[in-house]
Amino acid sequence: MSTANTLRADLQLIADWVAPASRVLDLGCGDGALLSWLNRHKAVRGYGVDFDVNNVVRCVQAGVNAIQGNLETGLAEFEDQRFDHVVLSQTIQAMHNTEQILVEMLRVGREAIVTFPNFGYWENRWQILQGHMPVSETIPYQWYNTPNIHWCMLGDFEALCAKNGIQVLERVVMNEGKRILFLPNLRGSLAFYRVARQPA
Template sequence: MVPLTSEVRFDFDVITRWITRGERVLDLGCGDGALLSHLINAREVLGYGIEHDTERMVACIGRGLNVLQIDLEQGLAGFEDGQFDHVIMSLSLQAVHNTEGILDEMLRVGHEAVVSFPNFGYWRHRVSINEGHMPVSDSLPYQWYNTPNVRFFTMADFEQLCEQRGIRILERVAFDEDREITIDPNNYASVAIYRLGRA
C-alpha cells in the first residue's frame, strides 16, 4: 500500500519517463496523491485517482486532485475500454485480493499499465525469514499483525503470472532503495516497477 507521504519517491522518475505529456492517467490506490500530483506537474496529464481510504482521499482533495472512492476488489466497471493511456498501481498490488482481476481490468481500461510492488524475494527479506521472523523493511514497513498487505510475491512470481495471463512485460526497472539493480534483481532488488501491455 502506498505510504501516506508528500515525499517524492525514487520510482516517480521511472514512471514519469514512461508517461507522455498530456496523457490520460488513472492512478489506482493513489494514496495521498503524491504520484498523481507529480505527473500532473511534470507531464501535464489528465489524471484521476482511485482511493478507498477516507484520510488519503481528503489528502488528494487537498492537492486539488480528481479522486473517486472505489473498492478495487470490485473492479473498474465504471470505466470504458481504453479510456486511459496508462493505468498505474504503485506499491498497492500486494494489498489487493483479486490480483488477476485487477491486472486484467488495468489493461482493459488502459492501453498500458504500470505496476510497482515490494519484492518479497529480496535477500534481506529471505534473511529475516531464515531467522524465523517476517521481514520488516523500507519496502515492507509493517509488522505481520498490522500489515495491509495480503499478497507476498517475488519478481519471478509476478513475471510467471504475466506469462500465464497473456500480459506482455514492456519494461522492467528494479531498485534497492534508490539504487537501480540490474544483476539478479529477484534477489537483490527490494522494489520492482513494470510497464505492461497485452501480448
C-alpha cells in the same frame, strides 16, 4: 518525501514512464503526489482512486481529481481503453483479487505500471532464515498487522502476466532508490513493471 517539484525515487521512475499529455488513472493514489506532479510537469489528464476518504480529500485539496472506491470490486465504472496509463503502486500485494485487477487495468488502459515489494530480496530471505517474517522499508509491517496478503518475486509476477496474455514491456528493480542490474531478484527490494496486452 515528495515536494512540489520533486518526487520519491520510486514515484519518479513511474513518472518517467508516463507520456506527456496522456490520460492516467492512479489506483490507490494516496495523497495524490504522483498525479499532482504529472499534472504540473507533463500536463496529464489524471484521475485517482483510493479507498481511504481522507486520501481523497487530500487529493482534492491538492487539485487532483480523485474518487473514493474499492479496487476489489473492479473498475466497472471506467470504459474500455479510457486511459493511456493505469498505475498500481505498491498495492497489488495487498489485494485479494490480484489477477482480476491486473486484467481490469489493461481493459481500461493501454498500458499498466505495477510496482510491488520483491519478497525475494536478500534481507527478506535472511530474516526468514532467522525465524521471522521480514520487516523492512518496503515491508514496514509486522506479520500480525500487515495489509499484505500476496507476496511474490519477479518470476511470480512475470508468470501471472504470461498466464493472462500480458507482455512485459519494461522491468526495473530498485533498492534504496538505486537501480539494480546484477542479480535483481536477490538484490532489489522493489520491482517496477510496465506491461501491456500481447498483440493479437
